[in-house]
Structure formats: structure tokens, C-alpha cells
Amino acid sequence: MVPRRSQLFVPGNNEHMIRKAALELNPDSVIIDLEDAVPVNAKEDARRLIRELLPQLDWGNKELCVRVNAPDTPWFYGDVDTVMRIDNVRCIVVPKAEFSLDFIYRATGREIEPIIETARGLLNLEDIVRSEGVTAVSYGVADFALSVGGSLQAYESNQVIKTMVVAAARAYGVDPIDRVYFDIKDLDGFRRDCVEAKSLGFVGKQVIHPSQIPIANEVFSPSKEEVEWARRVVEAYERAVKEGRGAINLDGKLVDYVHYRLARRILEIAKQLGL
Secondary structure, X not given: OOOOOEEEEEEOOOHHHHHHHHHOOOOOEEEEEOOOOOOHHHHHHXXXXXXXXXXXXXXXXXXXXXXXXXXXXXXXXHHHHHHHOXXXXXXXXXXXXOOOOHHHHHHHOXXXXXXXOOHHHHHOHHXXXXXXXXXXXXXXXXXXXXXXXXXHHHHHOOHHHHHHHHHHHHHOOOEEEEXXXXXXXXXXXXXXXXXXXXXHOOOEEEEOOHHHHHHHHHHXXXXXXXXXXXXXXXXHHHHHHHOOOOOEEEOOEEEOHHHHHHHHHHHHHHHHOOO
């Protein structure tokens, strides 16, 4: 299981930023962007650049992804063909996903991360998430607001969509990743957004600036207090089960099987991150 506390978008036509993401920064995932970050007249140059550059760089433990252009655009199939030629790209990020993505996985064998960004995509969320090869899902608030004719501000704070994305992801065992936070100067606001996302069940955050990476990594990592609580819950509950009890009192609070499972999840994440 790959941690996805932070997923950094990097323009696919910017060699300097790609090298920096690989060699200097510490996001869990790097998403090389061939979509919104690359002008129409630079699409082919970006493909050529990443075909040559990505295999040369040492990505360490980072998950390397490429965001292709949307399936209904003239660039989609060329982008997918480019990704298939780059062996170290692990995941294809699909923007404006609106229907089953089985065909991409069957053609490429790469993991898939759809982004829900349209009204139709939201209505077909379950079908999209349960597509073959999908291991994570996110959503794009700006494009979604445009799709439904609403305001960006209204959908930035819309917990209904967040809850729907988390619920669909958890139902099918994939990672829910929270949306981009656009104000790169407001790091306090970004932290609050991360904390809220974690409380709703998201495992990480898509980021657009290096300054956001350490905050996302910190917030979406279990704290020392959380790990200690989880250890105590697991030890106490497993001891109680051996004694024939299914619920216990720990520090004056009820602990049952649900709390035990939550605690086990925290310890699994902590182990994965080496905490």
C-alpha cells in the first residue's frame, strides 16, 4: 500500500520543476500534469519531454503518476500511449471522469486515479470508483462548480460532495484524496482544510505548491497521541476478547469492535510510514 498523504501536481512541460519534484521535494506522490498545466500548443512537447526525462530520474519511494487529458479530448489517446512507454509511471490520473474506466486499465495495466469534476461524474461516482485498476479517487471543485453553474466558494465548502467521495472510496477499498487548495499563501487555511479532510476520512491532499507538502504529510500522519491511543485500545481489546468480553471501559470511555478496527488502521498506517 502506497501512502498518499500528499500528491504534488507538476507541469509536464517544465523540466526544472519535474527535476525538483524528483530530487528535492518529499511528496508521497508526484502527478506530472499533461492537462490544465500545459497549453494546447505545448502538448506534444510535454509528451516528448516526459518520455525522455521521467525514466532518467531517481524517484525514490515516490509514486509517479501522470494526469492525462480527459477521455473526450483529442489528446487523451496520445497521452495514454505516452504513459505506456514510460515504465516507472505507476498511476494514470484521469480528469473529468464520467464513466467506467475499465478500458484504460485493461489497455495499460497501470493503476487509475479518477478525478470527479462534472455533474455526470458525480452521478456515476460508484461506477467510476469500482472500475478495474482504480486505487484512489479525488475531485476537482473548480471544474465541478463550472459544470453545474455554481460558484467556486460554495463548492469549496460543500461537505456533501466530500462525504460522497469518501463513502464511495471506502466502499470499494480505494484511497479518497482531498481536493486542491488554491490559495498557496494561506498556509493556515490549508492546514485547517487538511484537518477537516482527515476528520471526514480522506487519507491525503492534492497539492500545488512545495510549501503545502510538509503540512499535508504531517496532518495525514498519525500523531504520537493517536498511535499511543491505538496501541492501548488494541492491547486492551484483545485482552478483553480472550476473557470473553466484546466491549470494555478504557479511561472511562466505551471501547468496542469499531474502536478496535479504527485503532488497528492507525497502527497499520503508522507502521507503513515508519512511525
